[in-house]
Amino acid sequence: MKTRRIIKLSLVVASMSFAGASFAGGASGAMLGNTCAGCHGTNGNSLGPATPSIAGISKDYFVDTMQAYKKGERPATIMTRIAKGYSDGDIKQMATFFAGIKFKSGAQKADLAAAKRGKKIHKKYCEKCHENGGTSSEDDAGILAGQWKPYLQYTMADFQAGREMPKKMKKKMKALHKKKGDKGLNDLFEFYASRK
Amino acid sequence: MNKINRRSFIKTTTAVAATSTMATFSPFAIGGATKKVVIVGGGIGGVTAAKYIKMLDSKVDVTVIEPNKNYYTCFMSNEVLSGHRSIDSIRFGYDGLKKRGVNIVHDAVNAIDAKGQVVKTAGGKSFAYDRCIVSPGIDFKWDTIGGYDANVAESIPHAYKAGPQTVTLRKQLESMKDGGVFLMCPPPNPFRCPPGPYERASQIASYFKAKKPKSKILILDPKDKFSKFGLFMDGWKRHYGYGTDNSIIKWVKGAEGGKIESVDPKTKTVQGEMDPFKADVINIIPAQKAGKIAFVAGLTNDKGWCPIEGKTFESKKHKNIHVIGDSAVASPMPKSGYAANSQAKVCAAAVVALLNGGKTPHPSYVNTCYSVIAPGDGISVAMVYDYKDGKIVKVKGSGGLTGKYDKKTRAREEQYAHSWFNNITNDIFG
Numbered sequence: 001m002k003t004r005r006i007i008k009l010s011l012v013v014a015s016m017s018f019a020g021a022s023f024a025g026g027a028s029g030a031m032l033g034n035t036c037a038g039c040h041g042t043n044g045n046s047l048g049p050a051t052p053s054i055a056g057i058s059k060d061y062f063v064d065t066m067q068a069y070k071k072g073e074r075p076a077t078i079m080t081r082i083a084k085g086y087s088d089g090d091i092k093q094m095a096t097f098f099a100g101i102k103f104k105s106g107a108q109k110a111d112l113a114a115a116k117r118g119k120k121i122h123k124k125y126c127e128k129c130h131e132n133g134g135t136s137s138e139d140d141a142g143i144l145a146g147q148w149k150p151y152l153q154y155t156m157a158d159f160q161a162g163r164e165m166p167k168k169m170k171k172k173m174k175a176l177h178k179k180k181g182d183k184g185l186n187d188l189f190e191f192y193a194s195r196k
Numbered sequence: 197m198n199k200i201n202r203r204s205f206i207k208t209t210t211a212v213a214a215t216s217t218m219a220t221f222s223p224f225a226i227g228g229a230t231k232k233v234v235i236v237g238g239g240i241g242g243v244t245a246a247k248y249i250k251m252l253d254s255k256v257d258v259t260v261i262e263p264n265k266n267y268y269t270c271f272m273s274n275e276v277l278s279g280h281r282s283i284d285s286i287r288f289g290y291d292g293l294k295k296r297g298v299n300i301v302h303d304a305v306n307a308i309d310a311k312g313q314v315v316k317t318a319g320g321k322s323f324a325y326d327r328c329i330v331s332p333g334i335d336f337k338w339d340t341i342g343g344y345d346a347n348v349a350e351s352i353p354h355a356y357k358a359g360p361q362t363v364t365l366r367k368q369l370e371s372m373k374d375g376g377v378f379l380m381c382p383p384p385n386p387f388r389c390p391p392g393p394y395e396r397a398s399q400i401a402s403y404f405k406a407k408k409p410k411s412k413i414l415i416l417d418p419k420d421k422f423s424k425f426g427l428f429m430d431g432w433k434r435h436y437g438y439g440t441d442n443s444i445i446k447w448v449k450g451a452e453g454g455k456i457e458s459v460d461p462k463t464k465t466v467q468g469e470m471d472p473f474k475a476d477v478i479n480i481i482p483a484q485k486a487g488k489i490a491f492v493a494g495l496t497n498d499k500g501w502c503p504i505e506g507k508t509f510e511s512k513k514h515k516n517i518h519v520i521g522d523s524a525v526a527s528p529m530p531k532s533g534y535a536a537n538s539q540a541k542v543c544a545a546a547v548v549a550l551l552n553g554g555k556t557p558h559p560s561y562v563n564t565c566y567s568v569i570a571p572g573d574g575i576s577v578a579m580v581y582d583y584k585d586g587k588i589v590k591v592k593g594s595g596g597l598t599g600k601y602d603k604k605t606r607a608r609e610e611q612y613a614h615s616w617f618n619n620i621t622n623d624i625f626g
Contacts, residue, residue, distance in 0.1 A: 027560040027582075034248070034541045035562035035580075038534050038620040039612070047622050050608070051615035077598070077609050078564065078576050085562075085580020085594030150611055157604075 029097030032090055045104040050150035053143075056103030061140040062095035075158050103137070105146025110194035118191025121184055125176045129168065134192055145195035152189050230257045231551040234315045234325040236305045236489055238262025240269075240533045241331030241521030243293060244540035244624050245547075250296045252548045259299040259323055261315065265289065267625075268358035270389060271533045272617050275568065276362050277355070278399035279370075279407075283363050288625040308493035310514035327547045330495060330502075330511075331521045331536070332487025333357070334388050337500075340483045341381075342458030342467070352461055352478045356388065368477045369400060375410040379466060379475035381456050382417050386501075387484045388522045388531045390423035391577070395567040396479075398428065401436045401444045402570045414475065415447040416468060417454040423530075424567060424577055427598060431569035434601065456480075486523035493517070501525045506588040508546035508556050509539060518543050528590050529581060535563045537620060559583045563595075566613035574598075574609030 033044065036054065040046050044055035054062070068074035069083035070091075086094070122134060126144070130136065134144030144152065159165050159173065176184055233249055235242045238260050246258050267288050275281035290300045303317040308328060315323045336354065338345045344352070353361035353368075369378065378400060382393035397413055404411040422428070432438030436445050448454040458467045459480060466473045466480075485491075485500030495502045495513050502519040503512040509524060511517045520526075520543050521536035529535045542559040549556045561581040568574050579595030581588050598609060 027558045031542075031545060031557055032560045035538055035560055037623045038537055038562070039564060039616050041619045042623045042626065046615065047618040048615055049618070050611035051619060077605055077612060078578055081578050081594065081596050082562070082564070082580060085582075085591040090560075148615075150608075154608055 026087070026089055026093070029093035029095075032086070032094045033097040036094075043101045044098045045101070046106065046148060048106045048108060048148040048150075050148055050154070052147055052151040053103055053106065054098050055101040056137055057098060057143055058137045058140050059092075059095040059099045061137065061142060062098055063091055064140065066091045066094070073164070075161075075163060099137075103135075103143050103146065105196050106148045106193075108149060108193050110149075111190045112194060114187045114190035115194035116191075117184075118187035118189070118194075121176065121180060121188050122191055125172045126188070129166075133195060135195065144192045147192055149189050149193040152192060156185060156189075230255070231326045232257045232324060233259070233327050233329065233547060233551075234323045235260045235329045235331065236308070236315060237331040237333065237487065237521075238264070238267055238290060238300070239331055239333050239521065239536070240624055241333075241536040241540045242329065243267070243290070244537045245329050245331065245520060245544045246293055246298045247296060247624070248541050248544035249548055250298060252544060253552070254297065256548065256551060257299075258297075259301060260290070260293060261301045261303055261305050261317060261323070262290070263302060263304045265302060266359075268362065269533065269617075269621060270356065270358045270392070271620075273355070273358035273362045274392070274396045274399040276358075277366050277369065277396060278403040279366070280399070280402075280571070283366075286358060286362075288621060290625075292625045305489050306492065308489070308514075308517065310493065310517055313516055325516070326551055327516055327518065329509075329518045329520060329540075329543060329547065330490060330493065330523070331519070331540070332489045332523050334484045334522045334531075335487050337483040337485055341456060341480060343461065344459050344480055344482065348459070348461050349480075352459060352464075352480055354481050355479060356392070356481045365477070365479060369403065372408070372411065372476045374408040376408070376476035377412050377414055377474075378404075378477045378479070379414045379416065379473060380479045381466065381481060382415065382419070382422070383481045383483050384418045386531060387481070389533070389565075390530055391428075391565060391567045393417075393481060394422055394424065394428045395569070397445055397447075398431065398435075398567070398569045401432070404444055405436060411444070413445045414473065415445065415454075416456050416466065416473065417447060418450045418456070419454075420449045420451050424575060424597060427575045428567075428569065430601065431573060431575070435570040435573065484522075486519075490519065490523050495519055495523075497525070506586070507542075507559055507583050508550070509543040510546075518547065526588055528579075529561060529563055529588060530565070532563055532565050534565055534620065535561070537624060538562050559588075561588065564616065566609065566616050568610055568613055572603075572610055573606045574611075574613045575606070576609055576613070 039051050040054050046053040066083050069079040130141045130144050137143050235246050246260050269286045276283050303319040306318045307316040313325050353365045355361040355365040432445050437443040453468050453470050455469045456466050486496050490496050490502050495511050497503050502523045504519050504524045509518040509520050511519050520539040522531040538561045546556040564578045566576045575598040577597050580591040582591050
């Protein structure tokens with residue numbers, strides 16, 4: 001885990017020199033990123049109820065996600081159509097733009113009793129990669145804490161329907177679902193929704 | 197010199213004469229330290245531009261001139277008509293802009309002196325500018341339908357500028373007897389929000405289906421096809437029995453008698469090319485053109501819309517004036533709220549660069565437009581645009597429509613439609 005992070009960090013530093021300037025003739029990260037605001041909120045912090053916030057996520061996670069949409073490898077309603085509008089350079093620009101903005105938790109209701117159970121489930125099954133209670137975007141983990149609940153539900157449903165996931169995640173998910181069932185997953189969503 | 201140019205020339209010369217006296221009274225007109233932007237119109241385009249100019253450069257002095265205290269979004273107003281949403285939920289004010297240091301003036305602009313760079317209001321005030329952004333939305337071509345005008349529209353609403361008329365139309369639908377006929381006449385192209393009339397029909401059909409199942413919707417359309425055509429047809433079949441004898445919706449295309457000539461408000465009858473149609477509630481959405489001030493300021497072409505340069509949205513008719521939103525000719529972008537919001541950001545970045553003597557940035561634009569056909573059935577169209585060889589162009593391979601019906605996907609699209617509304621309105625007014 002630790003070594004992986006060090007490698008990732010050095011890669012990020014190496015690519016930083018490209019981050020500020022726009023590619024020759026292309027649009028800047030802010031220009032590109034501002035077009036997302038109508039659905040994902042100003043600067044990528046969504047007011048929900050379903051569209052996810054994309055501020056503060058790691059550059060690699062952003063790039064991987066957009067590339068997966070672009071290639072049609074990740075299921076989506078609209079993002080597979082939109083991601084095709086951007087070059088690899090554009091996507092890197094946007095990734096840098098959103099990685100530089102602080103993620104804000106969505107103001108949503110949560111079942112606190114379920115959230116309490118969900119906290120334990122998170123610790124046991126998810127914390128190792130989604131660190132600090134799911135607030136971390138390090139190691140290319142998606143930010144879970146404070147993310148909009150319907151989005152978390154949709155994403156989980158897609159994973160269960162066969163969307164590709166990291167090997168470790170697949171193993172953990174299987175174990176979680178076997179032991180705690182759908183209720184356990186719901187407790188987990190409530191935990192993330194309750195995080196401010 | 198064509199008609200419009202001659203008129204605007206006369207306007208301009210008289211305005212110049214007037215400003216030479218006005219200038220001495222304006223404390224802001226002296227010196228060049230603070231750059232001034234005056235924005236005409238407090239709708240989607242104008243408010244977004246004001247906010248993003250302030251976000252990019254808080255030192256720019258920004259004034260928005262708008263007669264109304266509140267703005268009602270046209271998008272989601274169809275959900276007010278169906279009773280799924282309150283009118284208050286689509287009402288927005290200007291406190292967000294005030295907090296950002298934008299001056300809000302509630303007055304009507306009645307002249308723009310392009311040479312003297314001054315905006316003048318009905319209230320007798322003058323506002324000097326370095327750059328002016330005009331975002332007046334649409335106006336109606338009242339003379340295209342006999343018997344229909346702004347007064348008649350109070351009782352036979354267009355409800356295509358959301359607000360009081362949205363409430364009027366909702367009340368009329370609520371008080372209509374079960375078994376009544378709602379008649380809608382959409383406009384010819386081009387017009388604001390191309391899927392709007394058809395989402396409206398869908399929303400009202402969902403209301404009838406739930407509350408007044410014997411009622412019918414008749415659409416008399418001058419066109420033979422419309423936006424998201426296949427998706428609407430498919431949705432109407434699924435939810436409203438379209439194509440059967442029991443269909444809630446009947447759509448008559450232009451080639452088959454959908455064009456209308458006149459309306460008689462007393463008998464609630466619309467005269468088609470061949471037949472008269474009587475209805476209980478009538479909604480006429482007339483043909484459209486750029487907002488009035490665009491004509492007054494000489495910003496329009498012979499088709500009644502404002503030609504612009506796609507990188508900056510600067511008018512092709514007058515320097516230092518930019519036109520964004522429904523009034524602008526920004527094709528291939530549609531006349532939509534998302535397009536206006538996106539154009540405003542490109543324009544804001546260009547204006548800030550020009551004010552500071554910098555190079556205008558390479559633009560990027562998006563349109564994303566949702567329609568809700570029935571509860572749990574949302575659809576969308578999207579497109580990414582780039583700027584190439586002096587033109588706004590679609591990015592090849594991007595965008596397009598929602599795919600074939602899938603219950604799970606459509607339910608998500610409805611949730612994303614409502615998220616879209618929350619986020620875009622906050623991106624504008626927040």
